[in-house]
Amino acid sequence: MASVLAAEIASQPETIARFLDRQVDPTRRVVAGLPRFSYVLLAARGSSDHAGIYAQYVWGLLGGFPVALAAPSLHTLYRKPLRLDDALVIGISQSGQSPDVVSMVEEARRQGRPSLALTNDPDSPLARAADHVIELGADERSIAATKTYTTQLTAVALLGALWAGEERYLAELARLPEAMAETLGSAVGPAEVAAAELLYAPMLLTIARGIALGTAHEAALKLRELLRLPTQPFSAADFRHGSIALLTEGLAALLVMPSGAAFDDMMSLARDLGAGGARLYAISDAPAVDAVARVRLPMAAVPEWLSPPVAVLPLQCLAMALAAERGLDPDRPRGLADKVVRTR
């Protein structure tokens, strides 16, 4: 565990606890002061986009708000601003530098619509363009985003909890660092077992449904950037729409299936995949999963709406263990020279 990545992964419970300590009250004031809006327009790229998928579920479930994930190139490539009537615009960017995310938030100001930035850097162009900033405070030294991502998820969860307007959600959120520490304590061993099995896997599907869907996308991206492993994320629902044709003997799949409303559907898909000869690895708190998966990467049991920042931790452990098995340096992933990617 000598890599920078390992240290960043281990620091997450503390980072999240500090984020909650510092940001719950300011965010409560921001939310109370927002003007009326009908929906959220969200601008993000890369891992931040996966936090956006989580936002789509949790802001819908807890706040009732539809979330439009902006196609940022509409703005930067085609120079055609959207009409932002009735929108709250939220930009998510670790560095706060992504020009396409910044330009969407600037457009909100131009049209007199409220905006919010979720970023590590309160002096960044994104933070300066937005009406309000939720400072993530997760300054990350590793190239692959870990605690930046879990802090983004926590900020998204916090906004959902505040929009729900029930204190019990905030109480559940306060227990998140503990659930994360418990998960990191139990995930490393099974991650090493799974990594040894997956040493020669030519590709891996990552599948989830509902609230966990963003985690399947993040898992696919993380394994791709750290391991150059061809991965494909799927919604379990969409997977049955055509892509089930990919199922062949020996196919490797990682299922993200925490307890909750999506669990039965994931179990049913797991059985179908298993019957078709797939080899299954699963991130779950439910012991019932042991009957369908070769290896279960355990996570602490948490309310389903809060599962993403916990479920991603065994994935991080798996990615790190696989990098070790394959002799790759997780601190120098090939082709990722810089944390800031400037998409025009």
Added chain:
Amino acid sequence: MASVLAAEIASQPETIARFLDRQVDPTRRVVAGLPRFSYVLLAARGSSDHAGIYAQYVWGLLGGFPVALAAPSLHTLYRKPLRLDDALVIGISQSGQSPDVVSMVEEARRQGRPSLALTNDPDSPLARAADHVIELGADERSIAATKTYTTQLTAVALLGALWAGEERYLAELARLPEAMAETLGSAVGPAEVAAAELLYAPMLLTIARGIALGTAHEAALKLRELLRLPTQPFSAADFRHGSIALLTEGLAALLVMPSGAAFDDMMSLARDLGAGGARLYAISDAPAVDAVARVRLPMAAVPEWLSPPVAVLPLQCLAMALAAERGLDPDRPRGLADKVVRTR
């Protein structure tokens, strides 16, 4: 060319011409009669979801409307209806049977918000639930959607043209069947050349940007369902965010790069991929692409906003040629028993 699929592919120019003949005037009346709305909430699954990606660009560009792609399981899995204030709700479903798409449109009615269905079946539950129906009239006999998809794209383009409120867009749309016929006339030969090369390809990336992005997603799905070929769709912008690590000597990639605002960025990515040893196949009207791609699958030159229903045709020809090379029956793709997929 004896398969049902081949006949369906060939019939598309005629199907689209008939759709435009019958639906331009009724759709004009529907659009004129809609109450004020601030954004579109779109519900779709599978190929229809890729028409939704096109909608996100073309309704944004031509109408200025943000488009939220609904997470339908929010409704069916978590039983939590969204607040639809200021939304126009649009459901896209070939059969009109998808319960999650139907339930989103029913919710619009419950909340007194306007709704629109794009479906082949005017007697389907989706059509009955919606205020207005745009009948696609593309009754498809092949299991893999071809003309259903291009008709959905054309309906999306028609709505964009009407929202733009300029007759020149409708004039450009009227020339679409001709551009499709020209493309089908020239794509088969190069598709066969590309298919012969790709016979043993273990996987294929499909990459596009902006308006063409939905075509990359549709290409990935179509090759997956017809050929069981592992494919991954990428936005060129997101591909540089981490997934560039996938680039290895001999990697096969299909680039969708019609002339337009996204073209230069796609050329720049093509050069980087080529320098990294990737083997490139490209769908494009631009002869400049011949310098970077092993095979260019030609398409007719059309205004960029209208490129998706044209750009998908060489892909259909490639999928069919690859099925022939691999000895697969394109009319009986494995694992796709039924055209109606009932996602709960």
